[in-house]
Structure formats: structure tokens, C-alpha cells
Amino acid sequence: MRDVLSKSFVLTALSFALARVYSYLAGDAPVTARRIPSIAAYFGTKGRYEEVNPHLIDNILAVNKLLLKPPSADCTAVHLTAIVRHGTRFPTKKNVKKMMELHKLIKAEASSPERWLEDIKNKWAMWYTEDMDGQIVDKGRDDHKHLAVRLANYFPSLLSEENLRNNRVKFITSSKHRCVESVIAFQQGLFTHHGIKDVDFSHEVKDDLMRFFDHCRRFVEDVENNRTALMEVDLFKSSAEMKRVQEKIADRLDVPYSRITTDSVEAAFFLCAYEFAIKSENSPWCELIDETDALVLEYKNDLKQYWKRGYGHDINRKSSCTLFHDIFRRLSEAVNELRTGHVTEVATVQVGHAETLLPLLTLMGFFKDETPLTSSNFPEQERRTFRTSHTVPYAANLVFVLYKCPEGPRLQLLLNEKPLALPNISDPVPLYDIVQEHYRDLLQGCNFQTECELKASTCSKCSEL
Numbered sequence: 001m002r003d004v005l006s007k008s009f010v011l012t013a014l015s016f017a018l019a020r021v022y023s024y025l026a027g028d029a030p031v032t033a034r035r036i037p038s039i040a041a042y043f044g045t046k047g048r049y050e051e052v053n054p055h056l057i058d059n060i061l062a063v064n065k066l067l068l069k070p071p072s073a074d075c076t077a078v079h080l081t082a083i084v085r086h087g088t089r090f091p092t093k094k095n096v097k098k099m100m101e102l103h104k105l106i107k108a109e110a111s112s113p114e115r116w117l118e119d120i121k122n123k124w125a126m127w128y129t130e131d132m133d134g135q136i137v138d139k140g141r142d143d144h145k146h147l148a149v150r151l152a153n154y155f156p157s158l159l160s161e162e163n164l165r166n167n168r169v170k171f172i173t174s175s176k177h178r179c180v181e182s183v184i185a186f187q188q189g190l191f192t193h194h195g196i197k198d199v200d201f202s203h204e205v206k207d208d209l210m211r212f213f214d215h216c217r218r219f220v221e222d223v224e225n226n227r228t229a230l231m232e233v234d235l236f237k238s239s240a241e242m243k244r245v246q247e248k249i250a251d252r253l254d255v256p257y258s259r260i261t262t263d264s265v266e267a268a269f270f271l272c273a274y275e276f277a278i279k280s281e282n283s284p285w286c287e288l289i290d291e292t293d294a295l296v297l298e299y300k301n302d303l304k305q306y307w308k309r310g311y312g313h314d315i316n317r318k319s320s321c322t323l324f325h326d327i328f329r330r331l332s333e334a335v336n337e338l339r340t341g342h343v344t345e346v347a348t349v350q351v352g353h354a355e356t357l358l359p360l361l362t363l364m365g366f367f368k369d370e371t372p373l374t375s376s377n378f379p380e381q382e383r384r385t386f387r388t389s390h391t392v393p394y395a396a397n398l399v400f401v402l403y404k405c406p407e408g409p410r411l412q413l414l415l416n417e418k419p420l421a422l423p424n425i426s427d428p429v430p431l432y433d434i435v436q437e438h439y440r441d442l443l444q445g446c447n448f449q450t451e452c453e454l455k456a457s458t459c460s461k462c463s464e465l
């Protein structure tokens with residue numbers, strides 16, 4: 001297995017190199033550049049992991065040990081907890097429907113002599129079906145296999161063959177099919193890396209940890225089932241910025257402005273994003289949207305995440321209290337074990353959703369901008385830090401690494417394999433005590449039951465929940 005994997009890497013690398021030489025001789029732009037849509041960095045939660053780590057485009061197993069290393073030579077990693085989003089997946093049923101409608105409209109009504117439009121109308125066939133409904137794709141399995149191998153290379157003493165064989169690495173997942181498939185792919189990546197063939201690995205399904213948002217009744221009532229909670233998103237959909245994007249797309253297709261709705265715009269963006277994420281293709285759909293349009297659409301998606309999963313409503317972050325406590329319980333247990341001997345659970349890999357990671361990052365105070373994201377401040381938010389294209393692409397991962405150091409245990413955070421400084425702590429890898437002190441209020445409070453219960457006065461549909 002290991003051999004097959006590495007051979008296919010060599011072959012792929014070789015064919016890329018050859019293709020590059022040919023295209024160079026033919027006077028084309030480099031192949032890898034042509035294969036990436038100019039708007040690929042703005043796909044938000046539908047973005048490819050490689051866009052946040054471009055060095056992986058040429059070598060998916062590349063690890064940068066200069067960037068990611070212990071705080072000092074005297075420190076050794078003793079535990080890691082990784083919270084990972086599932087890999088690349090198919091569109092949901094709702095979005096497949098939107099994509100089909102746009103495709104139909106273009107085939108029937110669009111006319112322009114552009115080559116890309118010819119390609120959409122005559123060469124491109126609609127292959128998405130409603131029953132694909134959010135399932136994982138092969139690329140999504142690879143996302144996790146490769147991530148597992150890179151993490152094993154970064155932390156060889158933790159994700160070691162011995163620790164795997166002795167069940168010192170724990171796997172937890174959300175019950176969703178795409179998450180279960182991801183955790184299995186992650187395990188396969190580790191086995192292949194170590195050449196392990198004779199061990200069956202298991203995982204635990206824990207929705208209270210990985211899909212806490214479904215279990216928080218106050219979130220469901222106040223935000224999820226409440227149209228007004230996402231009012232800013234609706235307002236932005238009818239903004240001048242969005243109208244302009246619709247008109248530009250209508251012009252490119254040469255159809256009346258009234259034919260292109262916000263749904264059609266979204267569908268075009270999705271089609272470009274999915275053809276790229278799933279098949280690595282820079283499809284003709286990408287010609288419908290330029291970079292200026294993509295920034296508007298990226299903002300629309302960020303607005304939604306901000307109000308539904310981020311700082312927009314306090315219950316969004318509070319709904320992740322259980323997961324937050326669980327992570328720090330593991331870390332504290334490891335710290336206690338360090339005092340007396342060795343750590344028993346050396347690694348925990350937990351697979352969930354963008355909707356798992358965003359509230360947790362928000363609870364911990366990351367990516368908080370000075371002004372809230374609203375429908376009217378798109379221009380001022382150009383340099384916002386709350387940017388899902390950077391934080392939660394497919395296979396996004398937040399890793400907590402505990403180090404044993406002479407001066408005491410230290411905690412390092414990594415987001416998508418890059419160091420992430422804790423808000424308001426200047427030390428990039430602070431002592432664990434300092435982190436605990438920093439989050440004291442959350443560690444002692446932030447009670448899921450209290451935060452998520454419905455207040456009697458506002459509980460209009462309690463019996464239905």
C-alpha cells in the first residue's frame with residue numbers, strides 16, 4: 001500500500017513536470033497556474049485546503065519543519081488534540097437544484113460568441129445529482145489521508161506505530177457519513193504511513209461534542225430557525241454590490257437582468273468552486289465571475305457564517321462550551337499525568353464540521369474584528385480577519401499541542417498547520433498555566449445546559465423541540 005501510494009505520487013509529479021515542459025515549449029502559462037481559477041481563494045467553506053497552504057500544490061505531503069517546531073530544543077510534544085473538518089464533499093441537494101436551474105437557463109437563453117459559453121452549452125454536461133447530497137468525494141478522503149501523513153511527520157513521537165498499536169490514539173467523529181468516511185481515511189493514511197496491516201481501528205461517534213449545535217435548543221430557536229437572526233445576509237443580498245454582480249453575469253450571458261437572481265449568481269460560484277474542489281478543474285463556469293464579483297460573494301458567505309456561527313449572536317459561540325471543556329479536560333489530564341509519569345492518551349483526532357470549528361474559534365476569541373460584519377460595511381471589511389476562505393476550507397484543522405518543557409508544560413495552537421497565536425498572549429507558545437488563566441472564566445463557567453436552555457418567556461415552540 002505504502003509503495004503503491006508513493007509510486008503514484010512519483011508518477012503524478014513526473015507527469016506534471018512533463019506537462020509543464022510541453023506547455024512551456026508551446027508558450028503557455030505554467031500548467032498549475034492555468035488549472036487554478038483566479039477566484040479560487042474566495043470560496044469560503046467551499047474552498048480547497050491547498051489554497052490556504054499553497055506549498056501543498058506541488059507536494060501534498062510536504063511538511064515545513066522550520067515553521068512548525070517545538071518552542072525550544074528542550075521541549076518534547078506529549079499530547080495533541082486535533083479538531084478536523086471533513087474533507088471535500090459534493091454539494092447539498094438544495095445547491096444542486098440551484099446549479100441545475102442555472103445550467104438550464106444558460107442552455108436555453110444565453111448567447112454570446114465566447115468560447116467558454118460554447119463550452120458550457122455544448123461540452124459541459126450536468127453531472128451533479130440531488131442524491132449526492134453532501135456526501136464525501138474521493139478528493140475528500142485524500143484530504144484526510146494526506147493530512148494524517150503530514151501530522152505523523154510533524155509529530156512522529158505521538159502518531160507513532162507503537163502508540164497506534166497500543167490504542168493511545170483516540171478517534172471521535174460526528175455521525176454524518178462524510179465525517180465518518182473522513183476519520184476512516186485519516187486512519188488509513190496513518191496505517192499506510194506506518195505500513196500497519198493487521199490492526200482494526202475504531203472510532204467513537206459523539207454528536208454531543210461534534211454536532212453540539214443540534215443539541216443547543218436556544219441556538220436552534222434563536223438563530224437557526226429564526227429568519228431575523230440572519231437579517232444582515234438578506235439585506236446584503238439586495239445590496240447595490242450584489243445587484244452589480246447579477247448585472248455583470250447577465251451581461252456576460254447576454255440575457256435580461258431580470259433573469260439572473262442571487263440564486264443564479266450563487267449557483268455560478270458553486271459550479272466553479274465544486275468543479276475545482278472535486279475535479280481540480282478550472283471550468284468554463286469560472287468565466288462567469290471575476291475577482292471583484294468573488295469578493296462580494298465571499299463576503300456574503302462570511303456574513304452568513306458570522307451571524308450563524310460566529311460573533312453575530314452570543315449563543316453561537318456558547319453552544320461550543322462542551323467541546324471547549326472536553327478539549328481542556330484532555331489537556332489538563334495530560335498535564336497531571338506528566339507530573340507523575342507518562343501520558344496515556346497521546347493523541348485525539350476529532351472530525352466534525354465547519355459549524356463545529358467556527359463557534360469554537362469564536363468562543364476562544366480568534367478572528368474578532370473591531371466592527372461587526374454587516375450588510376452596509378463591505379468596503380470597510382476588506383481587511384477583516386473573520387474570513388472563512390482562510391480559516392475553514394475542507395479538512396480545516398485546529399490542533400492543540402502540549403509540550404513538556406523544563407519550565408513547565410506549554411501549549412501550542414495550529415490552525416491549518418500554521419502556528420496560531422492566542423488572542424492577547426504575546427508568547428507564541430505560552431505556559432499551559434497562562435492559557436488556563438486566560439480562559440479562566442470560560443473554564444469555570446460556560447455551562448452548556450444553562451446557556452442552551454430556553455428561557456420560559458421566549459420559548460414559543462418548546463413542545464415541538
Ligand SMILES: *[C@@H]1O[C@H](CO)[C@@H](O)[C@H](O)[C@H]1NC(C)=O
Pocket residue numbers: 221222223226227228229458
Ligand atoms: C430572532 O432574532 C432576533 C434578532 O437577533 C431577536 O431579536 C429575536 O428575539 C429572535 N427571535 C426568537 C424567537 O428567538
Ligand SMILES: *[C@@H]1O[C@H](CO)[C@@H](O)[C@H](O)[C@H]1NC(C)=O
Pocket residue numbers: 364365366423424
Ligand atoms: C483582548 O484584550 C482587549 C483589551 O484589553 C479586550 O477588549 C479583548 O476582549 C481581549 N480579547 C480576548 C479574546 O481576551
